[in-house]
Amino acid sequence: MIKMLEGKDLHKYFKMGTTTVKALRGVDITLESGDFTFIVGPSGSGKTTLLDLLGALSRPTKGRVLYKGKELNKFNDYQLSMFRRKKVGFVFQSYNLNRSLTALENVLVPIQPQGVTQKDVKRAKKLLKEVGLGKRTNHKPTQLSGGEIQRVTVARAIVNQPDIVLADEPTGELDTKTGENLMKYMRKLNEKKGLSFLIVTHDTEYIEEGDRLIEMKDGKLHKKT
Amino acid sequence: MYKISLKNLFQNKKRTILAVIGLSIAIVGLISLISLSSGIRHSVEESFTIMGGIMVLEEGATGLDSLLTEDIATEIERIPGVSVVSPGVEVMVNTIDGEVPEVRGPMAGVILGIDPQKEMERANGGIYNQNLIRGSFLRTTYESSVLISRDAAEDLEKSVGSSITLNGETFRVIGIYSTGTQFMDMAYVVPIDKARDMGNMAPGESTYLHVGVNNPDEEDRIANMIEFRVDGIEAKSASQWTDEIGSIMDQMNLFFLGIASIALLVGAIGIINTMLMSVMERTREFGVLKAMGWTKENIVKLVVLESLILGIIGGIVGIILGIGLVEVAKQFMPFQPVITPLLVISAFILSVILGLIGGTYPAWKAAQLDPVEAIRME
Numbered sequence A: 001m002i003k004m005l006e007g008k009d010l011h012k013y014f015k016m017g018t019t020t021v022k023a024l025r026g027v028d029i030t031l032e033s034g035d036f037t038f039i040v041g042p043s044g045s046g047k048t049t050l051l052d053l054l055g056a057l058s059r060p061t062k063g064r065v066l067y068k069g070k071e072l073n074k075f076n077d078y079q080l081s082m083f084r085r086k087k088v089g090f091v092f093q094s095y096n097l098n099r100s101l102t103a104l105e106n107v108l109v110p111i112q113p114q115g116v117t118q119k120d121v122k123r124a125k126k127l128l129k130e131v132g133l134g135k136r137t138n139h140k141p142t143q144l145s146g147g148e149i150q151r152v153t154v155a156r157a158i159v160n161q162p163d164i165v166l167a168d169e170p171t172g173e174l175d176t177k178t179g180e181n182l183m184k185y186m187r188k189l190n191e192k193k194g195l196s197f198l199i200v201t202h203d204t205e206y207i208e209e210g211d212r213l214i215e216m217k218d219g220k221l222h223k224k225t
Numbered sequence B: 001m002y003k004i005s006l007k008n009l010f011q012n013k014k015r016t017i018l019a020v021i022g023l024s025i026a027i028v029g030l031i032s033l034i035s036l037s038s039g040i041r042h043s044v045e046e047s048f049t050i051m052g053g054i055m056v057l058e059e060g061a062t063g064l065d066s067l068l069t070e071d072i073a074t075e076i077e078r079i080p081g082v083s084v085v086s087p088g089v090e091v092m093v094n095t096i097d098g099e100v101p102e103v104r105g106p107m108a109g110v111i112l113g114i115d116p117q118k119e120m121e122r123a124n125g126g127i128y129n130q131n132l133i134r135g136s137f138l139r140t141t142y143e144s145s146v147l148i149s150r151d152a153a154e155d156l157e158k159s160v161g162s163s164i165t166l167n168g169e170t171f172r173v174i175g176i177y178s179t180g181t182q183f184m185d186m187a188y189v190v191p192i193d194k195a196r197d198m199g200n201m202a203p204g205e206s207t208y209l210h211v212g213v214n215n216p217d218e219e220d221r222i223a224n225m226i227e228f229r230v231d232g233i234e235a236k237s238a239s240q241w242t243d244e245i246g247s248i249m250d251q252m253n254l255f256f257l258g259i260a261s262i263a264l265l266v267g268a269i270g271i272i273n274t275m276l277m278s279v280m281e282r283t284r285e286f287g288v289l290k291a292m293g294w295t296k297e298n299i300v301k302l303v304v305l306e307s308l309i310l311g312i313i314g315g316i317v318g319i320i321l322g323i324g325l326v327e328v329a330k331q332f333m334p335f336q337p338v339i340t341p342l343l344v345i346s347a348f349i350l351s352v353i354l355g356l357i358g359g360t361y362p363a364w365k366a367a368q369l370d371p372v373e374a375i376r377m378e
């Protein structure tokens, strides 16, 4: 398998006045294409921070992130934006969508900077269908349920055909049944498209046989399976 | 991307409307002030052009406060090139038919005494004589006859043959005129000696003198000559008066522009404020946009586009309201405010620029947001 995304000895420190919060203290992680990986761990253990580094939303204090062998540290701001636009997709816990746009328009937002073509619209519609929202394309977020909103967010995360989706507690605001439903769609995309998923969760019920599980504690990886 | 901007603006209607109102009030102010001032200028210039000849006033006087003696008229008549010196006496209207007139600004009207013979000798044949639309011109300098404007005739329901009492003195309307110029249409034209009596002026005295010349090309030169030869007076040709009034008008314009700029500044601050508030409220949205690979430039473009749209809408609304206001105001004003295409275009360009400038700083702010912190914010 190709090493798609790697974190090597990742450290992230936050200065809070005189004290320094060490959110990550030497994390080594490798993500390969087709992986379906969960990260679990107590609150404050550094899960979100790790996702931010892997998705190039922030730079590590120490250590390196490699995308297909290329070092993200050496990318300038523009190249990092392009990396986020083309190679990764983000799903956050809540408030993901623009309330003034329809589901379809929201899915198209990542394409806006380069200009939306008819082909893009078609692909976006197809993706919405794949997450079970074929009939909801013109609904605004206020007309969608929490689970539907998160499915729109997943469709938006993959509209630019990334290699990996980084999801930070995507089911955090959903009840178990809706959460399971969302997971089902993500697994389907993983199987059908070979798309990697890295999912932070507090709910171990979603984890199935064959998934990778990473546990974090105090800014370090605790145990890998 | 403009579609997203539009929808974002639509999302917070109240704030968008407030920003648009702020800017459009500024534009309304700009349009009404400038059109009023160019209207006044236009009207004054027109009057001088129609009047023609050289206008002589007492030195330092601005209008009714001028007083010229008979000697001055005689002296000017002797200057070579001068063909006619026609005196005018102006007296404020205090009452019409015993009633204090409904004052339209300081423009209630003026009693203008002229010498009919001298007026007819002027190159234009006498303005009120030439612009008579009904009845006949005055004949002597002492008869109890008056010429009134068509507007006055309509307002007061008078026609040729009616009688009218001005400042307690009763006249018979023998003619109705219309010059088409508001300044000149404010006059109740009476024989000069009647006006002198009403203004307690001695025989031969006048408020101003109209000097006609043999060769119109020499007006400026002769006007200078009159000023040089006769003490205590100001003599200027129509074009010289226009220039002088023009410079006063320029100052007035500058003053109006000052007020308008303050209004525009307020409008601009309104836009900046609106956009800053909107950016602050949408911190998380910008964080998510960055996570989705939007560059700083993309975000700047989005925010500037939003404020540009505010500017355009504010400009259009302001221009429409401004024109509406001026149209309404026209009916109550002695001057006709003038709205030129140039004024409308400038007002529009100005609102677009204000929109652009007003959006720049908030856009820069939005682009600088740290995506990690922005997304963590609830």
Ligand SMILES: Nc1ncnc2c1ncn2[C@@H]1O[C@H](COP(=O)(O)OP(=O)(O)OP(=O)(O)O)[C@@H](O)[C@H]1O
Residues within 6 Å of the ligand: A014, A015, A016, A021, A022, A023, A041, A042, A043, A044, A045, A046, A047, A048, A049, A050, B373
């Ligand atoms: N911007 C920041 N400034 C200061 N400290 C921060 C910042 N971001 C994160 N931290 C700290 O870093 C540590 C790790 O935070 P992180 O959000 O990665 O944890 P987490 O595992 O995602 O927790 P949770 O499960 O509650 O989301 C915490 O102690 C947090 O307070």
Ligand SMILES: [Mg+2]
Residues within 6 Å of the ligand: A047, A048, A049, A168
């Ligand atoms: Mg977290």
